[in-house]
Amino acid sequence: MRRIGFLGLGNMGLPMARRLAQAGYEVLAWNRTPKEAPGLTLVPTPREAARTGLVLSMLADDAATEAVLPEILEGLPEGGLHIALSTLGVPYSRSLVARHREAGRRYLAAPVFGRPEAAAAGELRIVVAGDPGAVAEARPLLEALGREVYVVGEEPHQAHAVKLGGNFLIAAMLEALAEAYVLVEKNGVERRAFYEVVRGFFRSPVYENYGRILLERRFSPPGFRLRLGLKDVRLIHQAGDSTATPLPLAHLLLDRLLEGVARGLGEEDWTALLEVVEGHAGIQTP
Template identity: 80%
Template sequence: MGRAVGFIGLGSMGLPMAQNLARAGFQVLAWNRTPKEAGGLTLVGSPKEAAEAGVVITMLADDAATEAVLPGILEGLPPGGLHIAMSTLGVPYSKALAERHRQAGKRYLAAPVFGRPEAAARGELRIVVAGAPSDVEEARPLLKALGQEVYEVGESPHLAHAVKLGGNFLIAAMLEALSEAYVLVEKNGVRREAFYEVVRGFFRSPVYENYGRILLERRFSPPGFRLRLGLKDTRLIHQAADTTHTPLPLGHLLLDRLLEGMARGMGEEDWTAILKLVEAKGGLNG
């Protein structure tokens, strides 16, 4: 059995990530808030036990879920132990985490990921990392087992979360624009499939290709990324904008669109389901 690593959060992203670490030869001490079948992992009884591995990864839904396990992490990590936060977190919260770990004599590294559950299962995530160079090097074998590309963006951990939020802003904007474009071309007599082939060839982006296909096939359930989580991330984007006095006109449109989805009971659908809202505005839902 290889080096031990703790892993907290076995959701649709966390479970395949933890299992990839196990397949790479790590002994994964895993904890989840609700019991879950987890082949290849060593399940432990608390976040504290997971952190006792000396290095612990969190992959949780939001700031609040991370805060709920933080006391156990700080208690369980040995002096100088390393917490790698791979969730999408708010920039102010990420800054606070760095200081709280420092005061506790522990280390903190931010490494949020781009990719949906299928990419996580294939070990093809894109990982944005920020922190002390020595911490990045210590984490690199773990990151290599989880993703196909690692982008280093600075030595202050919150920078990685700022990049992640900026990227999610672009993805949300692309979803809105592509949904509107599908409706536009269809109402002008063009098959969506034909338009998709043009977009795929012209933009040559895995994001456009993947999301364009999901929209085309209307794969809104089961969700790869829930609409309610998209709303959470959009709120974090606005938080980062508010604290730096950054106007986001497009961001407000996206916030309203996702709020409308929540109001219509779509929170547990994939966030690509905003297509249905755009279609309704265009009169395509009967």
């Protein structure tokens, strides 16, 4: 049984770590705040998890990753591999390559698409970029976590660029779906009837899943918090600014999500964006 390290047992990290344990790995797991984690071996520091020689991180953002990076680099043995599963900024991801190389360690980016229920079922979609040898080493773990693994390049930041591009599309879809629900309702059409049309016409698991969440107003418990959606849209802007890429739609999404946080929705699921759209249309939410 191979021992691996896992950092971050949040909404996504815990089911992912447990999925790896179910696949036959001995998982030495660390979380910033202690929590119950059946099936995992909890360790007191990121350094101890990294001593396994292969450590995966599923942390909230660049800052959370940076906070544990010194311990990752100290704990990993020479040639050890760090796999970042989180959504990170493109400039930060670029910097991690050099810092791992200088320390004699390896770094692979493998951010994931999917919500907690997909993580628990091993049905994530995973975007990977990095050295082909590291990709080959990581593939068995990634295939235990995801239904599909997409290799998009040999530079780790490329995977994070793809992840941000995908999250941009999801956020834009949420805004469009929310606006469409409000539009049809104010014209006398039940939202459920519209949802059935969307589900049949678009035939996309993303539209179907998010459309149902919006319809049922399942904003809590959150699968992905609205404040983290705001963080990702800011990272999308950062990636655009660093490459002189105009992103006018992303500016609208930034304003919408920022308003959601201002309204106290930051800890709700990011589908609570619907309440912001309804408020602008004069619809009182329950």
